[in-house]
Amino acid sequence: xxxxxxxxxxxxxxxxxxxxxxxxxxxxxxxxxxxxxxxxxxxxxxxxxxxxxxxxxxxxxxxxxxxxxxxxxxxxxxxxxxxxxxxxxxxxxxxxxxxxxxxxxxxxxxxxxxxxxxxxxxxxxxxxxxxxxxxxxxxxxxxxxxxxxxxxxxxxxxxxxxxxxxxxxxxxxxxxxxxxxxxxxxxxxxxxxxxxxxxxxxxxxxxxxxxxxxxxxxxxxxxxxxxxxxxxxxxxxxxxxxxxxxx
Amino acid sequence: xxxxxxxxxxxxxxxxxxxxxxxxxxxxxxxxxxxxxxxxxxxxxxxxxxxxxxxxxxxxxxxxxxxxxxxxxxxxxxxxxxxxxxxxxxxxxxxxxxxxxxxxxxxxxxxxxxxxxxxxxxxxxxxxxxx
Numbered sequence: 608x609x610x611x612x613x614x615x616x617x618x619x620x621x622x623x624x625x626x627x628x629x630x631x632x633x634x635x636x637x638x639x640x641x642x643x644x645x646x647x648x649x650x651x652x653x654x655x656x657x658x659x660x661x662x663x664x665x666x667x668x669x670x671x672x673x674x675x676x677x678x679x680x681x682x683x684x685x686x687x688x689x690x691x692x693x694x695x696x697x698x699x700x701x702x703x704x705x706x707x708x709x710x711x712x713x714x715x716x717x718x719x720x721x722x723x724x725x726x727x728x729x730x731x732x733x734x735x736x737x738x739x740x741x742x743x744x745x746x747x748x749x750x751x752x753x754x755x756x757x758x759x760x761x762x763x764x765x766x767x768x769x770x771x772x773x774x775x776x777x778x779x780x781x782x783x784x785x786x787x788x789x790x791x792x793x794x795x796x797x798x799x800x801x802x803x804x805x806x807x808x809x810x811x812x813x814x815x816x817x818x819x820x821x822x823x824x825x826x827x828x829x830x831x832x833x834x835x836x837x838x839x840x841x842x843x844x845x846x847x848x849x850x851x852x853x854x
Numbered sequence: 855x856x857x858x859x860x861x862x863x864x865x866x867x868x869x870x871x872x873x874x875x876x877x878x879x880x881x882x883x884x885x886x887x888x889x890x891x892x893x894x895x896x897x898x899x900x901x902x903x904x905x906x907x908x909x910x911x912x913x914x915x916x917x918x919x920x921x922x923x924x925x926x927x928x929x930x931x932x933x934x935x936x937x938x939x940x941x942x943x944x945x946x947x948x949x950x951x952x953x954x955x956x957x958x959x960x961x962x963x964x965x966x967x968x969x970x971x972x973x974x975x976x977x978x979x980x981x982x983x984x985x
Contacts, residue, residue: 706860
Protein backbone atom coordinates (compact mmCIF):
# COMPACT_ATOMS: atom_id res chain seq x y z
CA UNK A 608 0.00 0.00 0.00
CA UNK A 609 1.69 3.29 -1.05
CA UNK A 610 2.24 5.86 1.71
CA UNK A 611 -0.38 8.56 1.92
CA UNK A 612 -2.90 6.66 -0.21
CA UNK A 613 -6.50 7.04 0.92
CA UNK A 614 -8.01 3.87 2.31
CA UNK A 615 -11.56 2.68 2.71
CA UNK A 616 -13.10 -0.34 4.41
CA UNK A 617 -15.32 -2.61 2.37
CA UNK A 618 -17.65 -4.65 4.55
CA UNK A 619 -18.87 -7.64 2.58
CA UNK A 620 -21.75 -9.88 3.62
CA UNK A 621 -20.17 -13.23 2.83
CA UNK A 622 -21.87 -16.57 2.43
CA UNK A 623 -19.79 -19.69 1.96
CA UNK A 624 -22.07 -22.72 1.67
CA UNK A 625 -20.40 -25.84 3.00
CA UNK A 626 -18.26 -23.83 5.40
CA UNK A 627 -20.84 -21.87 7.37
CA UNK A 628 -24.61 -22.14 7.62
CA UNK A 629 -25.24 -18.40 7.81
CA UNK A 630 -23.88 -15.31 6.07
CA UNK A 631 -21.34 -13.26 8.02
CA UNK A 632 -19.69 -9.85 7.61
CA UNK A 633 -16.04 -9.53 6.70
CA UNK A 634 -14.17 -6.23 6.46
CA UNK A 635 -11.35 -5.52 4.03
CA UNK A 636 -9.32 -2.32 4.10
CA UNK A 637 -8.09 -1.23 0.69
CA UNK A 638 -6.32 1.78 -0.85
CA UNK A 639 -8.38 3.66 -3.39
CA UNK A 640 -8.13 6.46 -5.89
CA UNK A 641 -10.73 9.03 -6.96
CA UNK A 642 -11.69 7.10 -10.08
CA UNK A 643 -12.22 3.66 -8.48
CA UNK A 644 -15.63 2.02 -8.58
CA UNK A 645 -16.92 -0.35 -5.92
CA UNK A 646 -16.39 -3.13 -8.47
CA UNK A 647 -12.70 -2.18 -8.76
CA UNK A 648 -12.53 -2.21 -4.95
CA UNK A 649 -13.84 -5.79 -4.95
CA UNK A 650 -11.35 -6.70 -7.66
CA UNK A 651 -8.55 -5.31 -5.45
CA UNK A 652 -9.75 -7.53 -2.61
CA UNK A 653 -9.91 -10.61 -4.84
CA UNK A 654 -6.48 -9.98 -6.40
CA UNK A 655 -4.62 -8.99 -3.23
CA UNK A 656 -6.44 -10.01 -0.05
CA UNK A 657 -8.81 -12.93 -0.53
CA UNK A 658 -9.09 -14.84 -3.80
CA UNK A 659 -12.21 -16.64 -2.61
CA UNK A 660 -14.39 -13.51 -2.72
CA UNK A 661 -17.13 -14.24 -5.25
CA UNK A 662 -19.08 -11.71 -7.33
CA UNK A 663 -20.41 -11.35 -10.88
CA UNK A 664 -19.14 -8.78 -13.33
CA UNK A 665 -18.40 -8.39 -16.99
CA UNK A 666 -18.49 -5.11 -18.90
CA UNK A 667 -17.48 -2.55 -16.19
CA UNK A 668 -19.62 0.10 -17.92
CA UNK A 669 -23.22 -0.38 -16.87
CA UNK A 670 -24.43 -2.26 -19.89
CA UNK A 671 -24.15 -5.99 -19.04
CA UNK A 672 -26.21 -5.79 -15.85
CA UNK A 673 -24.09 -8.39 -14.00
CA UNK A 674 -22.70 -6.49 -11.00
CA UNK A 675 -25.93 -5.47 -9.27
CA UNK A 676 -25.64 -5.63 -5.47
CA UNK A 677 -26.81 -3.85 -2.35
CA UNK A 678 -24.34 -1.02 -1.70
CA UNK A 679 -24.97 0.68 1.64
CA UNK A 680 -28.42 -0.91 1.57
CA UNK A 681 -29.47 0.32 -1.87
CA UNK A 682 -29.60 -1.71 -5.09
CA UNK A 683 -26.87 -0.37 -7.39
CA UNK A 684 -24.46 -1.47 -10.10
CA UNK A 685 -21.01 -1.82 -8.50
CA UNK A 686 -19.37 -0.54 -11.70
CA UNK A 687 -21.14 2.83 -11.66
CA UNK A 688 -20.93 3.43 -7.91
CA UNK A 689 -17.72 5.10 -6.76
CA UNK A 690 -15.74 4.51 -3.55
CA UNK A 691 -15.11 8.27 -3.25
CA UNK A 692 -18.80 8.79 -2.43
CA UNK A 693 -18.55 6.85 0.86
CA UNK A 694 -17.01 7.82 4.17
CA UNK A 695 -14.91 5.25 6.05
CA UNK A 696 -16.84 2.08 5.27
CA UNK A 697 -18.95 0.88 2.37
CA UNK A 698 -21.21 -2.12 3.01
CA UNK A 699 -21.89 -4.53 0.16
CA UNK A 700 -24.34 -7.40 0.13
CA UNK A 701 -25.87 -9.65 -2.51
CA UNK A 702 -28.99 -8.25 -4.27
CA UNK A 703 -31.93 -8.28 -1.87
CA UNK A 704 -34.95 -10.58 -2.38
CA UNK A 705 -32.93 -13.26 -4.23
CA UNK A 706 -31.42 -16.34 -2.56
CA UNK A 707 -27.66 -15.95 -2.06
CA UNK A 708 -25.66 -18.52 -4.01
CA UNK A 709 -22.24 -17.48 -2.65
CA UNK A 710 -20.97 -14.14 -1.29
CA UNK A 711 -22.30 -11.46 -3.67
CA UNK A 712 -23.71 -13.89 -6.23
CA UNK A 713 -27.46 -14.49 -6.20
CA UNK A 714 -29.47 -17.35 -7.65
CA UNK A 715 -31.30 -15.66 -10.54
CA UNK A 716 -33.12 -18.82 -11.73
CA UNK A 717 -36.50 -17.35 -10.86
CA UNK A 718 -35.95 -14.36 -13.17
CA UNK A 719 -34.53 -16.51 -15.96
CA UNK A 720 -37.43 -18.97 -15.78
CA UNK A 721 -39.99 -16.15 -15.91
CA UNK A 722 -38.33 -14.44 -18.87
CA UNK A 723 -39.78 -16.62 -21.70
CA UNK A 724 -43.26 -16.48 -20.09
CA UNK A 725 -43.62 -12.81 -21.09
CA UNK A 726 -42.85 -13.75 -24.76
CA UNK A 727 -40.01 -11.22 -25.14
CA UNK A 728 -39.97 -11.29 -28.91
CA UNK A 729 -41.96 -9.73 -31.73
CA UNK A 730 -44.76 -11.85 -33.13
CA UNK A 731 -45.28 -10.08 -36.42
CA UNK A 732 -48.63 -8.43 -37.11
CA UNK A 733 -48.12 -8.88 -40.85
CA UNK A 734 -45.20 -11.27 -41.50
CA UNK A 735 -42.89 -10.18 -44.30
CA UNK A 736 -40.35 -12.28 -46.16
CA UNK A 737 -36.78 -11.16 -46.86
CA UNK A 738 -37.60 -9.92 -50.35
CA UNK A 739 -40.20 -7.55 -48.92
CA UNK A 740 -37.55 -5.82 -46.77
CA UNK A 741 -37.60 -4.53 -43.23
CA UNK A 742 -40.56 -3.64 -41.03
CA UNK A 743 -40.97 0.12 -41.08
CA UNK A 744 -41.82 2.24 -38.07
CA UNK A 745 -42.40 5.95 -37.59
CA UNK A 746 -40.49 7.91 -34.90
CA UNK A 747 -43.75 8.17 -32.93
CA UNK A 748 -44.20 4.39 -33.02
CA UNK A 749 -40.62 3.96 -31.82
CA UNK A 750 -41.11 6.49 -29.01
CA UNK A 751 -44.02 4.45 -27.64
CA UNK A 752 -41.73 1.60 -26.49
CA UNK A 753 -38.12 2.81 -26.76
CA UNK A 754 -37.58 3.68 -23.10
CA UNK A 755 -38.78 0.21 -22.04
CA UNK A 756 -36.34 -1.44 -24.44
CA UNK A 757 -33.33 -0.06 -22.53
CA UNK A 758 -33.60 -2.70 -19.77
CA UNK A 759 -30.31 -4.55 -19.16
CA UNK A 760 -31.83 -7.29 -16.93
CA UNK A 761 -29.71 -6.20 -13.96
CA UNK A 762 -32.56 -7.02 -11.55
CA UNK A 763 -31.97 -3.96 -9.34
CA UNK A 764 -35.71 -3.26 -9.58
CA UNK A 765 -36.44 -6.70 -8.09
CA UNK A 766 -34.15 -5.91 -5.16
CA UNK A 767 -36.10 -2.63 -4.77
CA UNK A 768 -39.52 -4.31 -4.84
CA UNK A 769 -40.79 -5.44 -1.42
CA UNK A 770 -43.78 -7.15 -3.06
CA UNK A 771 -41.39 -9.39 -5.00
CA UNK A 772 -39.47 -10.07 -1.78
CA UNK A 773 -42.67 -11.00 0.04
CA UNK A 774 -44.10 -13.09 -2.79
CA UNK A 775 -41.65 -14.18 -5.51
CA UNK A 776 -44.53 -15.43 -7.68
CA UNK A 777 -44.93 -11.79 -8.82
CA UNK A 778 -43.60 -11.48 -12.38
CA UNK A 779 -41.90 -8.31 -11.15
CA UNK A 780 -41.11 -4.81 -12.40
CA UNK A 781 -38.34 -5.52 -14.92
CA UNK A 782 -40.13 -8.27 -16.82
CA UNK A 783 -43.44 -6.38 -16.90
CA UNK A 784 -41.54 -3.40 -18.34
CA UNK A 785 -40.12 -5.72 -21.00
CA UNK A 786 -43.57 -7.19 -21.64
CA UNK A 787 -44.91 -3.65 -22.05
CA UNK A 788 -42.08 -2.89 -24.50
CA UNK A 789 -43.33 -5.66 -26.84
CA UNK A 790 -47.01 -4.88 -26.31
CA UNK A 791 -46.37 -1.27 -27.33
CA UNK A 792 -44.46 -2.21 -30.49
CA UNK A 793 -46.46 -1.43 -33.64
CA UNK A 794 -45.02 -4.51 -35.41
CA UNK A 795 -46.21 -6.92 -32.72
CA UNK A 796 -49.53 -8.76 -32.50
CA UNK A 797 -49.11 -10.91 -29.35
CA UNK A 798 -50.42 -8.47 -26.73
CA UNK A 799 -53.49 -10.65 -26.22
CA UNK A 800 -51.34 -13.66 -25.27
CA UNK A 801 -49.10 -11.59 -22.96
CA UNK A 802 -52.06 -9.94 -21.27
CA UNK A 803 -53.15 -13.29 -19.83
CA UNK A 804 -50.13 -12.91 -17.56
CA UNK A 805 -50.72 -9.18 -16.97
CA UNK A 806 -54.22 -9.86 -15.60
CA UNK A 807 -53.21 -12.93 -13.54
CA UNK A 808 -52.53 -12.85 -9.79
CA UNK A 809 -48.80 -12.86 -10.42
CA UNK A 810 -49.24 -10.00 -12.91
CA UNK A 811 -49.66 -6.26 -12.36
CA UNK A 812 -52.06 -6.60 -9.40
CA UNK A 813 -49.26 -7.87 -7.17
CA UNK A 814 -47.82 -4.34 -7.40
CA UNK A 815 -48.83 -1.80 -4.75
CA UNK A 816 -47.15 1.19 -6.43
CA UNK A 817 -44.20 1.49 -4.05
CA UNK A 818 -42.34 3.07 -6.97
CA UNK A 819 -38.79 2.35 -5.74
CA UNK A 820 -38.08 0.17 -8.82
CA UNK A 821 -38.03 3.25 -11.03
CA UNK A 822 -35.79 5.14 -8.56
CA UNK A 823 -33.05 2.51 -8.64
CA UNK A 824 -33.18 1.69 -12.38
CA UNK A 825 -29.76 2.57 -13.85
CA UNK A 826 -31.29 2.96 -17.33
CA UNK A 827 -34.35 5.12 -16.56
CA UNK A 828 -36.65 2.41 -17.88
CA UNK A 829 -39.34 3.38 -15.33
CA UNK A 830 -40.81 -0.07 -14.67
CA UNK A 831 -43.29 1.38 -12.14
CA UNK A 832 -44.90 3.27 -15.01
CA UNK A 833 -45.08 0.15 -17.20
CA UNK A 834 -46.69 -1.88 -14.40
CA UNK A 835 -49.19 0.75 -13.31
CA UNK A 836 -50.24 1.74 -16.82
CA UNK A 837 -51.09 -1.90 -17.38
CA UNK A 838 -53.30 -1.87 -14.29
CA UNK A 839 -55.51 0.68 -16.03
CA UNK A 840 -55.57 -1.48 -19.17
CA UNK A 841 -56.26 -4.60 -17.08
CA UNK A 842 -59.16 -2.92 -15.23
CA UNK A 843 -60.70 -1.68 -18.50
CA UNK A 844 -60.38 -5.16 -19.94
CA UNK A 845 -62.19 -6.59 -16.90
CA UNK A 846 -65.09 -4.14 -17.25
CA UNK A 847 -65.26 -4.75 -21.00
CA UNK A 848 -66.27 -8.36 -20.26
CA UNK A 849 -69.69 -7.08 -19.24
CA UNK A 850 -70.30 -5.46 -22.61
CA UNK A 851 -72.66 -7.29 -24.97
CA UNK A 852 -70.85 -9.63 -27.33
CA UNK A 853 -67.84 -10.11 -25.01
CA UNK A 854 -66.82 -12.74 -22.47
CA UNK B 855 -24.85 -30.57 -7.75
CA UNK B 856 -26.96 -29.58 -4.78
CA UNK B 857 -27.47 -25.85 -4.45
CA UNK B 858 -27.34 -24.59 -0.89
CA UNK B 859 -28.63 -21.08 -1.28
CA UNK B 860 -29.41 -18.78 1.63
CA UNK B 861 -32.73 -16.89 1.66
CA UNK B 862 -32.70 -13.74 3.78
CA UNK B 863 -35.73 -12.97 5.94
CA UNK B 864 -38.14 -10.15 5.02
CA UNK B 865 -38.94 -9.18 8.62
CA UNK B 866 -38.80 -5.42 9.15
CA UNK B 867 -38.29 -4.79 5.40
CA UNK B 868 -40.05 -1.43 5.49
CA UNK B 869 -37.56 -0.02 8.00
CA UNK B 870 -34.61 -0.80 5.73
CA UNK B 871 -34.92 2.25 3.48
CA UNK B 872 -36.45 5.73 4.04
CA UNK B 873 -38.24 5.23 0.71
CA UNK B 874 -40.15 2.27 2.18
CA UNK B 875 -40.95 4.25 5.35
CA UNK B 876 -42.51 7.01 3.19
CA UNK B 877 -44.43 4.36 1.24
CA UNK B 878 -45.82 2.86 4.45
CA UNK B 879 -46.74 6.35 5.70
CA UNK B 880 -48.63 6.92 2.43
CA UNK B 881 -50.48 3.62 2.80
CA UNK B 882 -51.22 4.32 6.48
CA UNK B 883 -52.95 7.61 5.59
CA UNK B 884 -55.64 5.49 3.87
CA UNK B 885 -56.75 4.29 7.33
CA UNK B 886 -57.36 7.92 8.35
CA UNK B 887 -59.36 8.47 5.17
CA UNK B 888 -61.48 5.50 6.22
CA UNK B 889 -61.81 6.94 9.73
CA UNK B 890 -63.09 10.22 8.33
CA UNK B 891 -65.54 8.40 6.06
CA UNK B 892 -66.91 6.68 9.19
CA UNK B 893 -67.27 10.06 10.97
CA UNK B 894 -69.29 11.39 8.02
CA UNK B 895 -71.32 8.19 7.89
CA UNK B 896 -72.13 8.59 11.59
CA UNK B 897 -73.49 12.06 10.70
CA UNK B 898 -75.78 10.60 8.01
CA UNK B 899 -76.98 7.85 10.38
CA UNK B 900 -77.68 10.37 13.18
CA UNK B 901 -79.57 12.59 10.72
CA UNK B 902 -81.80 9.62 9.86
CA UNK B 903 -82.38 8.96 13.55
CA UNK B 904 -83.88 12.39 14.17
CA UNK B 905 -83.07 15.94 15.32
CA UNK B 906 -81.78 14.93 18.80
CA UNK B 907 -79.24 12.45 17.43
CA UNK B 908 -78.11 14.95 14.79
CA UNK B 909 -77.64 17.70 17.38
CA UNK B 910 -75.61 15.27 19.50
CA UNK B 911 -73.36 14.51 16.50
CA UNK B 912 -72.92 18.27 15.85
CA UNK B 913 -72.09 18.79 19.53
CA UNK B 914 -69.47 16.03 19.33
CA UNK B 915 -67.95 17.73 16.27
CA UNK B 916 -67.57 20.93 18.35
CA UNK B 917 -65.83 19.14 21.23
CA UNK B 918 -62.11 19.87 21.80
CA UNK B 919 -61.24 16.22 20.99
CA UNK B 920 -63.07 16.37 17.64
CA UNK B 921 -61.44 19.70 16.75
CA UNK B 922 -57.99 18.34 17.61
CA UNK B 923 -58.76 15.22 15.57
CA UNK B 924 -59.77 17.39 12.60
CA UNK B 925 -56.53 19.38 12.78
CA UNK B 926 -54.59 16.09 12.80
CA UNK B 927 -56.73 14.72 9.95
CA UNK B 928 -56.11 17.87 7.92
CA UNK B 929 -52.36 17.26 7.91
CA UNK B 930 -52.77 13.53 7.27
CA UNK B 931 -55.11 14.28 4.32
CA UNK B 932 -52.64 16.85 2.95
CA UNK B 933 -49.89 14.18 2.98
CA UNK B 934 -52.29 11.63 1.49
CA UNK B 935 -53.14 14.02 -1.35
CA UNK B 936 -49.52 14.93 -2.04
CA UNK B 937 -48.26 11.34 -1.93
CA UNK B 938 -50.94 10.07 -4.31
CA UNK B 939 -50.42 12.88 -6.82
CA UNK B 940 -46.70 12.08 -6.64
CA UNK B 941 -47.32 8.49 -7.78
CA UNK B 942 -50.00 9.55 -10.31
CA UNK B 943 -47.59 10.17 -13.22
CA UNK B 944 -46.59 6.49 -13.00
CA UNK B 945 -50.16 5.31 -13.35
CA UNK B 946 -51.15 7.06 -16.56
CA UNK B 947 -50.17 6.83 -20.21
CA UNK B 948 -48.03 9.72 -21.52
CA UNK B 949 -49.97 12.97 -21.78
CA UNK B 950 -48.91 14.67 -24.99
CA UNK B 951 -49.51 18.41 -25.33
CA UNK B 952 -48.39 20.17 -28.51
CA UNK B 953 -46.30 17.17 -29.56
CA UNK B 954 -44.38 16.86 -26.25
CA UNK B 955 -44.95 14.54 -23.30
CA UNK B 956 -45.91 16.39 -20.12
CA UNK B 957 -43.34 15.75 -17.35
CA UNK B 958 -44.16 14.02 -14.04
CA UNK B 959 -43.68 17.22 -12.02
CA UNK B 960 -46.24 19.07 -14.12
CA UNK B 961 -48.75 16.21 -13.66
CA UNK B 962 -48.19 16.13 -9.89
CA UNK B 963 -48.39 19.94 -9.74
CA UNK B 964 -51.63 20.00 -11.74
CA UNK B 965 -53.15 17.36 -9.43
CA UNK B 966 -52.19 19.22 -6.25
CA UNK B 967 -53.39 22.53 -7.74
CA UNK B 968 -56.74 20.94 -8.66
CA UNK B 969 -57.10 19.53 -5.12
CA UNK B 970 -56.30 22.91 -3.54
CA UNK B 971 -58.69 24.73 -5.92
CA UNK B 972 -61.50 22.22 -5.22
CA UNK B 973 -60.95 22.54 -1.44
CA UNK B 974 -60.99 26.36 -1.58
CA UNK B 975 -64.11 26.34 -3.77
CA UNK B 976 -65.81 24.01 -1.27
CA UNK B 977 -64.84 26.24 1.68
CA UNK B 978 -66.20 29.28 -0.25
CA UNK B 979 -69.53 27.53 -0.91
CA UNK B 980 -69.86 26.45 2.74
CA UNK B 981 -68.95 29.98 3.95
CA UNK B 982 -71.55 31.51 1.58
CA UNK B 983 -74.29 29.12 2.78
CA UNK B 984 -73.44 29.42 6.49
CA UNK B 985 -76.14 31.16 8.54
